Amino acid sequence: MKAINEELTFYDTASPTLRDGEVLVKVAAAGVNRGDLMQAAGKYPPPKGESEIMGLECAGVIADPGATDREQGQEVGCLLAGGGYAEYVAVPEGQLTPIPEGLTVEETAGVVEVACTVWSNLGMVAGIQEGDRVLIHGGSGGIGSFAIQMCKAMGCEVAVTAGSQEKLEYCRELGADVLINYKEQDFAEELPEWSDTILDVVGGPYLEQNIKALNTDGHLIVIAVQGGPKGTLSLGRMMPRRLSVHATTLRARPRPMKAAIVASTVEHVWPLIEAGKITPNISARFPLADAKKAHEHLDSGANTGKILLVVS
Amino acid sequence: MKAINEELTFYDTASPTLRDGEVLVKVAAAGVNRGDLMQAAGKYPPPKGESEIMGLECAGVIADPGATDREQGQEVGCLLAGGGYAEYVAVPEGQLTPIPEGLTVEETAGVVEVACTVWSNLGMVAGIQEGDRVLIHGGSGGIGSFAIQMCKAMGCEVAVTAGSQEKLEYCRELGADVLINYKEQDFAEELPEWSDTILDVVGGPYLEQNIKALNTDGHLIVIAVQGGPKGTLSLGRMMPRRLSVHATTLRARPRPMKAAIVASTVEHVWPLIEAGKITPNISARFPLADAKKAHEHLDSGANTGKILLVVS
Known part of the structure; x- marks a missing residue:
């Protein structure tokens, strides 16, 4: 599959293999965050055992539910410790969110982490x-x-x-x-x-x-x-x-804590999004191959909304 | 009644009058705390509207239940914003504790604040x-x-x-x-x-x-x-x-917050005292008139236990 590494190079790598409790998600879009800029600058390494591929959030469809009860084809948002800047990513089931009613899958990619x-x-x-x-x-x-x-x-x-x-x-x-x-x-x-x-x-x-x-x-x-x-x-x-x-930081938290946060966020914040009280503002879209340009755009400080990498 | 002011003088003053929700306690003993040293040094004034008399904790018997459902003669511990170095003190009902089983009234005077x-x-x-x-x-x-x-x-x-x-x-x-x-x-x-x-x-x-x-x-x-x-x-x-x-400090908290703290402390800590798992260590006793000597003893840093002023 295609992915983006810490040098922001668009390269070929093996698709991730699933570990216990993970599902494989085919990425539609990934959100670009300030943490990604820090990681590309060598100042924010991924937690031990997590993907070296960039990307802290994405959304897409489940390509392989692994050993979970999820269904192939389900659309999901994903909170990630890494790996979102890629065609496929392995996600712990507890870090999946539904797509809020009224949002596209792509918009959801820019909402999960924040x-x-x-x-x-x-x-x-x-x-x-x-x-x-x-x-x-x-x-x-x-x-x-x-x-x-x-x-x-x-x-x-x-x-x-x-x-x-x-x-x-x-x-x-x-x-x-x-x-x-x-x-x-x-x-x-x-x-x-x-x-x-x-x-x-x-x-x-x-x-x-x-x-x-x-x-x-x-x-x-x-x-x-x-x-x-x-x-x-x-x-x-x-x-x-x-x-x-x-x-605090979100990324360094252990998986059970992230699952608790995702569950509480979906319970309390998704209804506010679905009621139109919180509107995501997607200000720019770049193809995955242009991750470097997307980072430069965020780093310039000029944008006032969310930047997405569109994958598929 | 007799009392001790911020100059640590033993003097005559009017007994306190009860405000809403307060009971009048006849003091048996009062605990001496580091906060009292600070107050006597002019660095820890009482919260607005509270007694100018020294003393952050005491124990004794209810002399006048005021408008509460308490009974005259009941033995109680008292968490105070001030006023414990005296023969009588007005105490919000929520700041009263029972006497833990196995402790004397006097010993209780040295336990409430801590x-x-x-x-x-x-x-x-x-x-x-x-x-x-x-x-x-x-x-x-x-x-x-x-x-x-x-x-x-x-x-x-x-x-x-x-x-x-x-x-x-x-x-x-x-x-x-x-x-x-x-x-x-x-x-x-x-x-x-x-x-x-x-x-x-x-x-x-x-x-x-x-x-x-x-x-x-x-x-x-x-x-x-x-x-x-x-x-x-x-x-x-x-x-x-x-x-x-x-x-944090305890003294500056509003009365409802103090009542919640007293209730939770009695619920969780009193059973540990009654089971003998926490033992108060009363290391010195002084008559109320000798409050200045009691302060000097605490200030010397030599003692490893609690100092009490014995009132009646």
Whole structure:
């Protein structure tokens, strides 16, 4: 089969063989994520024992159900530890999702990873509820734009940061209530002790401001450290307000934990997608052979939606 | 009535008047806590609207049940936001505990605050389970010695740090499995990625080592910052292991939250006390009038047990 390796080369390789509990999926399309850029840069290796082929999410049809009760031909979305940039991929059954009603198989390829990332953190770690105030950094990115829609659909008040008026306007269209241009404003001064939950991708440089921006019993969840891995933490400020800092990644989790996340995401988030409250925004499509171009497009920072590799 | 103010003066003042949901307790004894030392030093003011009289825990008998269904003469333990260093104290009903079977009223006065502090953090925040590995800093102190016994009673493996062989030997007698003299050993090098939960009272200076010492999905809980309020946090190290940092205090919590903590503590910890698995160690008793001497005794760092003020 054809696939894309970490050098982003389009090459021929053997189709994957199935291990216990896995099904073989014929890939229709794969989503391109920031984690893929990091992996291609040598900074985000796949977990031990997982595919060396690129790709953290895809959708397609089951070509071989293996020893599971699944049926050949069933359309599925797939959360992957790797292997999505290929014609075929082996997927643990617990990491399969249905295709949400109203979405195409191709669109589903761009939804699985972001939905599981956002729900596992905001829903399962922070436990956001109707009426909560959520601050989302990088609101116009793939994670941010999904998180805005999900939080609004759940009845939260949403503040976002972004680096231009254009990106902030896009966040407003998605439902954001409070818009902060981080190049002109200090979010901790604008929203002191405001946020019940903060979803952060900046990391170290934002740590002190994030603590100032948290409300009593608030949660800071860091899912990327694009600004740097280390920062100063004021435990003294955290204690009287009982704050928590969580840092997570999705990819490194063991399979049973991923299966639990996929099940909870399908239970809580798929209905919001099917009700039209969260709309995937596919902004660009590239053929699988052009993965390198797709990566360059994401890396340029120009796009405000999801980039797909179309396979079949 | 007689009471002790923040200057540690023994003085005459009016008995407290009851507010909604409060009972009046005639104090038999009050526990002396590190928080009291901080308050007397002007660094830990009582929450708004709470008593200016010292004292975070006591036990005694109900002198006036107010509008509650309690009975006059009932013996109770009391978790307080203040007011325990006195002949009478007004206590929200939700902050009353029964006297554990096998303990005297006086002994109960030295158990309530520490039990609620340890359980609310290790049980309710970290969710420790049988088989978990727990690292307790300052193992020979009031919090530490209670936490060692509770964790062992729950089937956890327990490591402790302390500053002398004598203190470590005391921790071993309480059940600690792994003993670390922090003056001679680096706990993060001794126990890398070992701890499912860490209970810390040092704060900033231990933050980087605590992160190194946490196991995957581990929780660091900081309940005091005796070494300093700020430290360096490596979010990059936290992400792949999905670590959390929590910082809490008990005193600042609103009354309904305190009531929930007291209820959960009585449900989960009182049976361990009644089964003899957690034994309070009362090391010194002072009359109420000698509160200043009791504080000096705690501040000297020489004692390894609980200090009580005996009132009636």
